[in-house]
Amino acid sequence: MNQTGFPILSLITFLPLAGVAYLAMLRGEEPAVAAKARIGALVTSLAVLAIGIYLWTAFTPSQAGFQFVEVLPWLSGLDVQYRMGVDGISLFLILLTAFLTPIAVLSSWSITKRVRELMIAFLLLETMTIGMFAALDFVVFYIFFEAVLLPMYLIIGVWGGERRIYAAVKFFIFTLAGSLFMLLALVWLWHNAGTTNIVTLLHTPIPPTAQMWLFAAFLASFGVKAAVWPLHTWLPDAYNEAPIPGTIMLAAVLSKMGAYGFLRFAVPMLPQAVTAAEPLMFTLGVVAVIYISFVALAQTDMKRMIAYSSAAHMGIIIIGIFTVTVEGIEGALFQMLSHGIVIAGLFVCTGILLSRGEPLTLSRLGGLSARMPVYAALLMLFALANVGLPGTSGFVGEILVIVGAMKVNFWVSLLGAAGMVLGAAYMLVLLRAVLFGKSRPDLAPLADLKPGEYAMLLPLAAMVLWLGIYPGSFTHMFDASVNAMVQAHIAALTPHTALAMVTK
Template identity: 50%
Template sequence: MAGSFLTLMIVLPVLAAAALLVMPGDEATRAFRARWTALGTTLLLLVMGAALWAGYETSAAGFQFVERLQPFGPWLEWHLGIDGISLMLILLSVFLMPLCILAGWESVQTRVPEYLAAFLVMESLMIGTFAARDMLLFYLFFEAGLIPMFLIIGIWGGAQRIYASYKFFLYTLLGSVLMLVGMLWMVNEVGSTDIGVLSAYDFDPRAQFWLFLAFFASFAVKMPMWPVHTWLPDAHVQAPTAGSVILAGVLLKLGGYGFVRFSLPMFPDASGQLIWLVFALSMVAVVYTSLVALVQADMKKLIAYSSVAHMAFVTAGLFALNEQGIEGSLVMMLSHGLVSGALFLCVGVVYDRLHTREIDRYGGLADTMPRYAVLLLFFTMASVGLPATSGFVAEFLVLIGLYQTSTWATLVMTTGIILGAAYMLWLYRRLAYGQAAGDDTRAMPDVSAREVAILAPLVVAVLWMGIYPGSFQAPMRPAVAGIVARLDGVQLATLPTDMTIMQGSAPQTVPAGQAARRLATVEAAH
């Protein structure tokens, strides 16, 4: 495969977006051409993503499809490459984007070329974020992704869109200022912006503490973790359906990806010493946001709070600091991207008909929209973690990994499964059963062929991941093994729990700052 394949995947949607903005014709003609151009571009990128997966050697450690240029000098390289973690998140991005284009096919009627151009630019920036191997290049992609989402919410959002868009932008941007300061200190210390070199460098444990907190300030907001999650419900409620899908499906994964790519391998000692902080925030989040979800009257807000609870599973699994926990968190990120995105699409289906997200305005959909009720039930069960769906695999792996580190944290996080079943089944019961709230609800037509075409691929993907998860886990395993090797020898913070790192067949605590920490990530870096 050509050496510039990743560059082509980044540049192609930008070129298509530029073409949309200068497309000639009247408003109706431009909208028609823009829809088909955007859909064709995103489908082409989906095919390229499939080719990337087909050409990826799952058994090989290290990064593949590597490209390296220095057009901006030695301090900002165009350095791209993917491992199994990057591959899966890129595939998630290119899989969801055509569905987002179809989701707004009829509902968005104003400034259609500009709307679609924003999604194409966002796709380019997401691919760049997951493929970047230069730390400063990563930062540029990471932060630039805020701009198209800011525009999507602020221009095509709901009545409170201006407030929600500025809150989203300021929360996520301010958290990243500290990370930029930390990055500049690291570059000055090591003399390189290469992520692989930085991951293999042993920073002083005292420096690791402050660097970890600097990066944590950014990644925690992006996840989002409690208590810096308050921007998410507002952003979801005001965003158009496609905006909510890509926000939940991919943008929330940037924080988790940052923890995997930076915090764990670069600051292993600090990760072990501050594990209590991550566990505490995760445990509060999974209980508190689940209880808040139970009392929501707005469908989008309920799903938004459920996203915070699911992301708490991701952070808890990552900081279990073992293979099962990290792998389970990565699977959870993929599963949540599919399931949460599907749930927002289901909300969009009924919102397009009744133009309200209030749960009490519905009811009886199993009678009036039976096909829709079946699809909604499937994704509700996947969110709960029903066996044979992706959610079950993710939660099971996270809890296995977490149990090896802390039984108390496992106990609290398990309550999230019970509470998750409570609020999701309560939502489904109020929507699908009982009596319709009014004549307009009874008159709603069932899902159209276009809506089935949007939701059917998500059904297949969720079942595929639930029945044959190994196809998604296999590419990630060498990268996860490298991260776990980097964490070998890390001492965990002393807490009134039984936290340990598993080594061999028996759990045991290990000395801090072990100088002979295995550096399997060095080979992977290059």
């Protein structure tokens, strides 16, 4: 079965469902149930995290292929199997999900409305997301990819802000429309290769004309999920209206699903189309970085500003992926991890302000550095990491992407780097407005961080520093996979050199 001889990926995927079953069976008074539900969800998600860490230690980094592979017969007659496995690319995204779910659960501690259902929704979301990253069959992948919509729709719609219904429906319809086109692409690929096994699909050649159509379908689905400009319009609404824990999952984990889709499917399967679409994707990425940064700069609300900053950083990730160089893809992957953690940190900080009863309008905030010094320090750390200050996680990813882009196109790297400057501009505006500014007399002293909030922010801050100071412990896990992917891409584009390499 795999090197551990135990279906560990199924366990990590479906363990949250055990938590769901426990939560569904709780009986009693409302507050007691709510308390038990919170604890239950937290314990389950921590158990998932523990398995995730074990997975990391058991993973063999030198091996490029898929590990921990599990195969079970499933849809008879169609030759679709339940197939799971991870490589260096998906491993960290699973870990990111497992790491952020407990934080999202913690950050929802102050929500008192229908707590049990909220916790069930988060655990379902965790199952779907981890299952999606671990799926090695296209149909299984699609099911998890699509099923993410169900809990997220409810999280936005039930626990969201004022315009939650509009945001929830828009989110659902946008994503569904995109992913149904992927379904068509899936069926076409299935028809072409005779199987939905992703490992086989990766090595099945596809005629270049068909590749263009398939790429368009992938762009429709993964582009919407990753909020690539101009498919991002659902994002400000959804991020803004979702409750804080929902925003954390959306920005930190769900947006990575789109980027992961590009990496897993588009780049290896459609080499010609990816090369042809390179200028388009670079343009979209650069526009995202520059235009959305300007939009972020114009925001007057802390949550919206962070939301746009998140979309701008997705542009960097897209540029990195489509350079199809080792540096670019590793940078994109690294940026995915870093962005997930940093953006979660920023949204947690926003949530803390909300729970103190503060408004999120920038002009009405101010002086928090004096009133909540520890909070201010941590917010500063996340903001600087978001800007890409050396020593923090944000730097490594961005510099790799820019180096990768430099190899391919000077202007893309230049404009991408310009985005970093703009990032610095709006994050500094944010910091000044929130932390400094004039401290008005009517602002009573606020309580600094509570233990629960430390429990959320300190792990995030530690990760930001770990990723920034010693990136090697992460990059060496996906080196082999990324190198193999880039070599396969070059070989597919230039069959002669590939042949030459073989004959040598």
